[in-house]
Amino acid sequence: MKRLTREQMAQRVARDIPEGAYVNLGIGLPTLVANHLPAGREILLHSENGVLGMGPAPPAGAEDPDLINAGKQPVTLRDGGCYFHHADSFAMMRGGHLDICVLGGFQVSVTGDLANWHTGEPDAIPAVGGAMDLAIGAKQVFVMMEHHTKQGVSKIVGRCSYPLTGIACVSRIYTDLAVLDVTPHGLSVVDIVDGLSFDELQRLSGVPLINPRA
Amino acid sequence: MKRLTREQMAQRVARDIPEGAYVNLGIGLPTLVANHLPAGREILLHSENGVLGMGPAPPAGAEDPDLINAGKQPVTLRDGGCYFHHADSFAMMRGGHLDICVLGGFQVSVTGDLANWHTGEPDAIPAVGGAMDLAIGAKQVFVMMEHHTKQGVSKIVGRCSYPLTGIACVSRIYTDLAVLDVTPHGLSVVDIVDGLSFDELQRLSGVPLINPRA
Amino acid sequence: MIDKTVASAAAAVAGIPDGATVMIGGFGTAGQPAELIDALIAQGARDLTIVNNNAGNGDTGLAALLKTGRVRRIVCSFPRQADSQVFDALYRSGALELELVPQGNLAERIRAAGAGIGAFYTPTGYGTALAEGKETRLIDGRAYVLEYPLRADYALIKARLGDRWGNLVYRKTARNFGPIMATAATCTIAQVDAVVPLGELDPEAVVTPGIFVQRVLAVGPAAQAAP
Amino acid sequence: MIDKTVASAAAAVAGIPDGATVMIGGFGTAGQPAELIDALIAQGARDLTIVNNNAGNGDTGLAALLKTGRVRRIVCSFPRQADSQVFDALYRSGALELELVPQGNLAERIRAAGAGIGAFYTPTGYGTALAEGKETRLIDGRAYVLEYPLRADYALIKARLGDRWGNLVYRKTARNFGPIMATAATCTIAQVDAVVPLGELDPEAVVTPGIFVQRVLAVGPAAQAAP
Numbered sequence: 021m022k023r024l025t026r027e028q029m030a031q032r033v034a035r036d037i038p039e040g041a042y043v044n045l046g047i048g049l050p051t052l053v054a055n056h057l058p059a060g061r062e063i064l065l066h067s068e069n070g071v072l073g074m075g076p077a078p079p080a081g082a083e084d085p086d087l088i089n090a091g092k093q094p095v096t097l098r099d100g101g102c103y104f105h106h107a108d109s110f111a112m113m114r115g116g117h118l119d120i121c122v123l124g125g126f127q128v129s130v131t132g133d134l135a136n137w138h139t140g141e142p143d144a145i146p147a148v149g150g151a152m153d154l155a156i157g158a159k160q161v162f163v164m165m166e167h168h169t170k171q172g173v174s175k176i177v178g179r180c181s182y183p184l185t186g187i188a189c190v191s192r193i194y195t196d197l198a199v200l201d202v203t204p205h206g207l208s209v210v211d212i213v214d215g216l217s218f219d220e221l222q223r224l225s226g227v228p229l230i231n232p233r234a
Numbered sequence: 235m236k237r238l239t240r241e242q243m244a245q246r247v248a249r250d251i252p253e254g255a256y257v258n259l260g261i262g263l264p265t266l267v268a269n270h271l272p273a274g275r276e277i278l279l280h281s282e283n284g285v286l287g288m289g290p291a292p293p294a295g296a297e298d299p300d301l302i303n304a305g306k307q308p309v310t311l312r313d314g315g316c317y318f319h320h321a322d323s324f325a326m327m328r329g330g331h332l333d334i335c336v337l338g339g340f341q342v343s344v345t346g347d348l349a350n351w352h353t354g355e356p357d358a359i360p361a362v363g364g365a366m367d368l369a370i371g372a373k374q375v376f377v378m379m380e381h382h383t384k385q386g387v388s389k390i391v392g393r394c395s396y397p398l399t400g401i402a403c404v405s406r407i408y409t410d411l412a413v414l415d416v417t418p419h420g421l422s423v424v425d426i427v428d429g430l431s432f433d434e435l436q437r438l439s440g441v442p443l444i445n446p447r448a
Numbered sequence: 449m450i451d452k453t454v455a456s457a458a459a460a461v462a463g464i465p466d467g468a469t470v471m472i473g474g475f476g477t478a479g480q481p482a483e484l485i486d487a488l489i490a491q492g493a494r495d496l497t498i499v500n501n502n503a504g505n506g507d508t509g510l511a512a513l514l515k516t517g518r519v520r521r522i523v524c525s526f527p528r529q530a531d532s533q534v535f536d537a538l539y540r541s542g543a544l545e546l547e548l549v550p551q552g553n554l555a556e557r558i559r560a561a562g563a564g565i566g567a568f569y570t571p572t573g574y575g576t577a578l579a580e581g582k583e584t585r586l587i588d589g590r591a592y593v594l595e596y597p598l599r600a601d602y603a604l605i606k607a608r609l610g611d612r613w614g615n616l617v618y619r620k621t622a623r624n625f626g627p628i629m630a631t632a633a634t635c636t637i638a639q640v641d642a643v644v645p646l647g648e649l650d651p652e653a654v655v656t657p658g659i660f661v662q663r664v665l666a667v668g669p670a671a672q673a674a675p
Numbered sequence: 676m677i678d679k680t681v682a683s684a685a686a687a688v689a690g691i692p693d694g695a696t697v698m699i700g701g702f703g704t705a706g707q708p709a710e711l712i713d714a715l716i717a718q719g720a721r722d723l724t725i726v727n728n729n730a731g732n733g734d735t736g737l738a739a740l741l742k743t744g745r746v747r748r749i750v751c752s753f754p755r756q757a758d759s760q761v762f763d764a765l766y767r768s769g770a771l772e773l774e775l776v777p778q779g780n781l782a783e784r785i786r787a788a789g790a791g792i793g794a795f796y797t798p799t800g801y802g803t804a805l806a807e808g809k810e811t812r813l814i815d816g817r818a819y820v821l822e823y824p825l826r827a828d829y830a831l832i833k834a835r836l837g838d839r840w841g842n843l844v845y846r847k848t849a850r851n852f853g854p855i856m857a858t859a860a861t862c863t864i865a866q867v868d869a870v871v872p873l874g875e876l877d878p879e880a881v882v883t884p885g886i887f888v889q890r891v892l893a894v895g896p897a898a899q900a901a902p
Binding site for chain 4: 087092138184
Binding site: 281282283284285298299300301302306311317318319320321323324325327328352357359360361362363364365366367370371397398399400401 | 475476477478479501525526527528529532535536539540546548549550551552553555556558559570571572573574575576577578591618619620621622623624625626627628655
């Protein structure tokens with residue numbers, strides 16, 4: 021069994037984003053998804069700092085400090101894109117208009133709770149940004165994260181121990197080992213990395229998984 | 235004593251609107267105020283259907299059906315004026331950004347309650363428009379109305395018998411007989427039409443008035 | 449390739465079912481999507497709830513729709529006008545239910561639906577007949593009424609220009625309710641004077657981003673000059 | 676004649692008292708009104724409450740203001756950044772009070788202040804530590820948190836162009852919080868690259884109508900190219 025690289029995870033997420041989708045890619049790992057969107061599909065990227073129809077990073081030297089994404093990296097605007105202010109941008113997110121948002125995660129629970137903004141450690145400086153708005157606002161919330169912490173502990177849990185970002189908000193989880201759907205009955209396996217069996221995946225996960233092929 | 239004409243009432247209101255004021259003129263009688271604003275003063279007219287910096291009516295033949303005021307009459311736009319949508323327009327009104335609105339009235343009470351949208355008769359078709367928003371939103375609410383009904387009954391009352399538009403919202407009343415300020419102590423006379431004494435005005439009014447010169 | 453343009457007025461209003469709540473843009477006739485309303489009349493959906501600032505003028509547009517008898521209920525701020533005879537007769541006969549809403553509450557409730565707000569406290573209407581029976585609250589010494597979002601299944605709106613992604617710009621005070629209704633409906637249908645190539649609308653001046661628009665119908669500039 | 680332009684940065688920030696609540700536009704450094712912040716530092720007001728999305732980057736702009744020790748409290752959504760060392764040190768030492776607000780609630784609370792909304796129910800944050808102790812309500816089966824408006828005495832914002840009536844247009848994603856902060860402050864001060872004659876801004880494309888702006892300072896286009 022070979023764990024997916026970060027780029028491979030991004031590729032796997034990108035495969036599930038259909039033509040015409042309005043999508044917000046969270047800062048960090050999810051940002052990589054932009055590099056793997058199929059060239060043949062028109063997909064509209066939203067960034068919470070007031071832009072829809074975001075294009076790729078500009079060539080070196082052509083950066084515009086007034087045109088950035090939510091991660092404060094320079095981006096470009098596609099033909100047909102437009103700008104709006106922060107309240108309009110978050111109305112778009114909170115009003116249920118985005119088809120998909122892709123977020124990073126510290127933990128996801130078996131019922132789709134998400135923890136991704138704060139480790140809860142007393143000396144950590146908290147920062148939440150738009151994560152809570154995306155978690156409750158997008159029609160589908162994809163979470164993209166390693167299956168395990170660096171210490172080898174499953175990030176898929178019965179109940180999040182880190183402070184929550186949103187309750188029962190996650191639709192689907194993409195890890196370096198598998199893709200899991202959050203269903204009313206629990207986490208259902210969509211696919212598994214090559215060379216890993218369902219039983220092995222189950223042993224590597226913190227919660228009971230559903231094998232739809234069983 | 236000679237009652238003011240509608241144009242004279244409009245002239246009297248216009249005198250009290252200072253340079254730089256943001257003003258909404260309600261439909262009906264208040265619309266006349268626009269014709270009497272001193273030429274030397276820059277005053278910005280707002281209309282709730284999404285325009286700030288409204289100019290006078292266009293010459294005949296130059297009407298644009300897409301450029302109208304709240305009374306659905308053709309208007310023009312001054313240099314420096316702009317358009318916005320209905321939620322933004324009412325945010326402007328309700329957020330306390332207009333300095334003055336001028337409204338018509340059926341009745342005003344001694345405590346500044348206003349009734350101006352509905353006679354309350356069972357067969358009357360109601361229509362409220364933006365009156366309730368202006369009544370609670372503008373920094374100052376001027377009401378402009380005849381002192382008496384056609385039947386000779388005072389429209390200045392102890393308590394409105396018509397359905398209310400807003401509670402304790404009126405700042406100043408302009409009638410064809412007098413100008414009255416709504417104060418915590420009651421209605422205080424600002425000025426009286428030529429040839430009418432305070433005592434006569436008091437007799438013609440439905441509530442006790444305050445004579446600040448007494 | 450995303451292409452939200454539709455070829456005909458009939459295609460634009462296809463699928464609107466009986467019983468739908470339909471927002472219709474416009475303030476009087478400014479911004480009223482006349483071609484889409486005519487198409488809705490031809491389409492035949494009935495038992496409709498209509499949300500508009502007014503209740504029709506003369507005997508065309510919204511008034512003509514009311515006249516078909518297919519509207520059960522109207523939510524508006526200013527039904528009574530000099531030329532609202534169609535509404536007046538239906539209302540007096542009891543054939544049409546009216547929910548009268550102060551214009552600012554109407555706008556804010558539509559915006560709230562589009563923005564995901566569950567309810568909001570508004571000062572407008574407090575202590576009046578239009579707030580009767582509604583929850584109230586004193587906040588920092590001021591009295592407010594609790595109002596709920598107003599959503600729709602469809603919105604029919606009129607804009608000046610659009611593109612195949614559904615971006616829209618409007619014309620003068622015909623903008624009015626269009627941008628907020630677009631955010632509050634599951635399916636927003638915009639009639640425009642013309643569809644322009646992608647990238648032609650100034651990204652700083654797009655008023656309705658295409659995310660809020662599902663169908664775009666070009667009706668030609670004649671519509672704009674029409675009375 | 677209405678003329679909201681001021682001749683100097685010092686005149687722009689004149690009168691901001693100790694203890695004031697000051698909103699500062701910008702998302703990171705995009706849209707941050709650097710010249711106005713420098714003028715506020717020179718002006719000397721202390722015991723300030725600052726509202727901004729972030730808590731300063733590097734050691735200029737907002738970070739430099741924090742470094743003066745004149746900010747008592749900051750309301751923001753994303754203080755921790757790679758280059759937020761000034762904030763980090765002040766926060767860890769307990770010298771700076773932090774109110775952390777989800778970004779959408781921050782934007783909506785600012786908008787609510789400008790729009791006269793008394794409070795609103797938002798789904799964001801429900802069940803999380805950031806809604807602890809706040810009133811909640813179930814509406815149509817969904818859980819919401821009650822949030823209140825966020826007002827300011829002053830707003831310092833950056834736009835691209837302005838005119839003597841205070842109308843503003845912005846540049847790309849530097850627009851961000853500027854338009855809503857302008858509505859929520861008693862006195863809004865805008866720095867612009869240039870002041871243009873009245874009527875030169877397209878009335879269809881004005882983003883902030885002048886009614887929301889009290890002072891306009893032209894700082895020249897150099898400001899825009901600055902990092």
